[in-house]
Amino acid sequence: MELAKKFQVIVRCSDIGIPSRALPIDPSLTFNNLKQYLLSLTPPRETLEPESFYFSSGGRTMLDSSSLSEARILPLSTLTLHVRVCGGGGDGGATGAESRDCYLNMYAEKKPDKVDPNEKRMSKWTTCALSFEPLAPPCVADRLGNVFNKERLVEALLGKKLPKEFSHIRGLKDMMPIVLSEIPGEAKNFEKRFQCPITGVEFNGKCGFVLLRGCGHVLSTKAFKEVKSSSCLVCHRSFSDSEKMVLNGSAEEVKILRERMEEERGKLRERKEKKDKKSDVRLSGTKHLPEEKARLHENGKHEGTQKKFKAIDIAPAHATKEVYASIFTSSRKSEFKETYSCRSLPLGRN
Incomplete structure (x- = not known):
């Protein structure tokens, strides 16, 4: 085998008393052959079996029958030789009272993952409550103090994909624009960080923050x-x-905000009902009439109104009233009916 095809790897053998070293190795060499070579360097008084050891690299266990090239070992990689620990019992840890079902039941119940409270608090103040993306203006807040990226919230609202916990958001009126002050030069991994513009306290939940809705x-x-x-x-x-x-408040503060939201919506509903009643009165035919005049209007009585003008009342002394009234009105019914072809030729005159 040519030396040009070899490359160096770093081998650690602390378990057998051999110091770490860099060896030029042929990539076609198997891990079993490499173990035999390393074990041959140990003192002759010790008898070590190759099956009692195994190689690992980068957290991966290597098979003895595979070669370095098959395992994709790169030049200057680190190979560690470990002692293989074989089970066998006999330590008194097992009794006849235990059974396999005990172990299965023990692992069947999934234990809740431990979450760092600091990480949970930071994610609540630095990410969108809906998409969990880093906060990026324009941002909005709902009536319960949750902070969102406006674009993601509008997309979910239009697509009707809002989770049940945000069902109180019904439209754009429930979104309040917020102005966050960025910390200059403090962006990490393209994530913007915010602070109080007065005190400089960072927007991370260690201190409470308040939104002025106006x-x-x-x-x-x-x-x-x-x-x-x-x-x-x-x-x-x-x-x-x-x-x-209050933004991202406690359970008690959120409860107070929810009660305020319901109260505001109740007042808005009352104003809308009053407005609908007024519009119904105007459409009923008594527009611009007070209640008393509307009542008289329905009964056919028009008190305090002027008498309707009639042309017959001012007819000349020797004039026929019907003929004189026909000059001012066309209310006299004709004895003839018009045809469908010509209105100027009444039936019976053509």
Whole structure:
């Protein structure tokens, strides 16, 4: 075999007392042959069987019968020789009272995965509540304080793919635009990070944040404690306590926001019902009439109104009233009917 086809690999054999070394190896060499070569370097007083050892590389266990090229070992890769631990019992850990079903039942119940509370908190404040993508303006918040990327929320709303937990979002009126202040030069992996524009507290959940619904600015609760003001500290727009909304609040705060949402929707429903009643009254034929006049109008009584003009009442002394009235009105019924072909030729006159 030509030396040009060989390449070097780093072999670790700490289990058999051989220091790590770099060996030029032919890629067609099998791992079993490599084990025999390494075991031959041990002191002669020790008898080591190749079957008691195995190779691994990058967390993968290598088969003894495969070659280095088949296992895709690259030059300067690290091969580790391990002692194969064989089972056999006899340590007193098993008793006759145990059975196979005990072990199956033990592993049948899936234990919940442990989640780092800090990671859970960070994901809630730095990612969209719907798509779990990093927050990227334009962002919006719903009436319960959840923060979304507006584009993803609108797409889910139009496609009717909103999860049940966000069923309270019915349209664009339930989305409130928010203004997040970016931390300059603090983007990691193209993910933007945000902060309070007044105190500089990072938008990560360690400190509470409040949304001013009137202007959309997001400020930390620390800013409101340090500066007592009834106007926004960024745009100086005045606000009331009802316009302050907690973002990503606790269960109690979310419950309060839900009650406020139901109250606002109830008031809006009442105003709509009153408006519909007014429109029904106008369409009933009594438009622009007060209740008393509308009642008289229905009864056929028109008190306080002028008498209807009649041409017969002012006819000359020697004039026939019917002939004189025919000058001003065409209400006199004709004894003849018009034909379908010509209205100027009544039936019986053609």
